[in-house]
């Protein structure tokens with residue numbers, strides 16, 4: 410098979426914060442790096458991040474990285490690996506200063522220091538008063554970070570393949586991953602990119618749920634590519650529902666709104682979070698607030714004609730603060746909810762937001778898989794960072810402001826480790842023809858003509874199924890029904906046909922490829938959730954209401970082959986400090 414081929418030292422799939430921060434390290438060290446993105450880099454979902462990035466700078470209230478670490482371990486419901494969490498919280502401080510020096514226009518305090526706002530789950534002194542740890546550029550922090558990283562990459566001469574869609578990883582004759590087959594969206598032509606090291610940085614997959622805060626592009630292509638390469642996915646049952654999506658639409662209203670003093674009310678005007686989290690109230694962690702909202706609605710205290718949402722009250726902050734600190738939120742609320750928060754509350758309901766799980770990596774961004782008898786094996790030349798990866802710093806529930814931090818810290822670290830790897834492994838491996846053919850078959854499958862099920866139909870049924878059967882509250886019955894339904898949908902996938910077989914800018918073909926990826930990812934969530942018989946973090950089971958550390962203080966691993974599950978222990982030992990042993994989690 411003759412396909413145009415390009416060679417680089419390193420291939421990065423994904424141009425969000427994780428991919429771009431890795432690329433910057435490589436390009437600055439004169440390593441030949443290619444970044445592939447299915448959209449123009451600055452359209453990656455990182456651009457949509459609103460609230461900010463956590464670092465214990467202590468610019469507003471007393472703080473330390475150790476308290477940040479405690480909050481993150483507690484927020485994770487003790488499922489996060491404490492060595493990785495310690496590393497991230499320590500690195501947060503130099504990482505934010507590095508961004509500042511690279512040109513990120515953070516909001517400022519009167520004394521000129523970086524502005525920090527309180528966010529959910531943040532405390533002082535191991536569970537004491539509220540801290541203010543989230544560094545913000547108004548409510549457009551991701552926008553500011555992504556544009557700065559893109560500009561720095563242009564300066565460092567990173568090679569970009571914009572609007573190229575990665576189809577699958579490829580291997581050499583020994584089975585070592587040596588790059589990826591990609592599709593140029595404009596021409597519809599395939600191209601092989603061979604590299605000594607490949608980094609998956611393809612972001613999240615909120616699109617598997619019908620109502621989501623995620624961009625259309627967040628379809629889990631990278632995690633599905635890993636699954637097809639026989640790599641298991643870790644902790645997929647833990648999917649975060651953000652408490653404040655615009656009701657019925659899903660667009661995000663940042664936690665920063667509550668950080669600035671906004672609060673939730675039910676139809677009686679009651680500030681109901683006081684009942685669920687007496688101390689932290691509206692700034693309890695996201696899983697807690699989402700469950701409280703769903704419970705209010707279920708028990709008949711929802712607002713609106715259908716009683717199907719609650720209200721986020723902001724008007725008491727005054728027009729001045731709202732316009733200065735939350736300008737985009739005001740816009741979104743006016744456009745999508747028809748409510749100007751300066752005058753009226755915003756109708757909100759939980760929306761699918763963030764994947765805690767993903768491709769299992771070690772603390773250095775290297776993909777690590779079980780090798781039997783409790784041991785782990787590094788997959789040579791393959792790295793993952795950002796939301797598609799699971800390092801695991803978020804465990805069963807992520808704290809707001811910790812994802813931008815995760816992508817920056819581990820993106821940077823993966824970049825640094827790839828530099829060493831390509832220096833130690835200077836020879837390019839050659840793609841095996843069978844591997845290339847297999848990757849090509851993903852494309853040729855869509856050339857089949859004739860009548861069949863449209864992509865849009867199967868996608869709608871699939872996303873509705875995920876929403877109904879893998880949402881905020883999950884029981885054995887709901888999930889078993891969901892799993893059976895997903896199996897049926899999976900069986901119908903081969904009957905899906907494209908009507909448009911043209912090559913140039915055929916977005917229907919891209920959507921078909923994304924649907925295949927989403928369905929694999931959805932299955933990994935459903936199976937992992939069904940098997941975990943406890944409630945922990947975002948995984949809430951009314952039939953197993955308690956956390957069960959005896960049986961379930963372990964990470965799940967889902968394999969695509971036979972929908973098989975495996976488990977591995979949580980790393981409870983930090984790098985330099987003492988462990989935080991599991992305790993009851995109250996806010």
Ligand SMILES: Cc1cc2nc3c(=O)[nH]c(=O)nc-3n(C[C@H](O)[C@H](O)[C@H](O)COP(=O)(O)OP(=O)(O)OC[C@H]3O[C@@H](n4cnc5c(N)ncnc54)[C@H](O)[C@@H]3O)c2cc1C
Nearest residue numbers: 423424425426427447455458460461575612795796812813
């Ligand atoms: C609305 C919203 C607000 C948020 N606010 C915050 C916040 O305030 N603080 C915080 O910490 N976190 C926040 N998050 C979470 C955080 O923004 C994301 O987790 C993070 O930005 C993900 O970054 P990433 O680099 O992993 O991926 P992304 O930024 O999603 O980038 C993924 C990249 O992969 C590319 N890609 C994917 N598939 C393919 C393919 N098949 N071929 C080629 N390229 C591909 C895409 O083109 C893109 O460039 C928010 C998330 C959302 C949705």
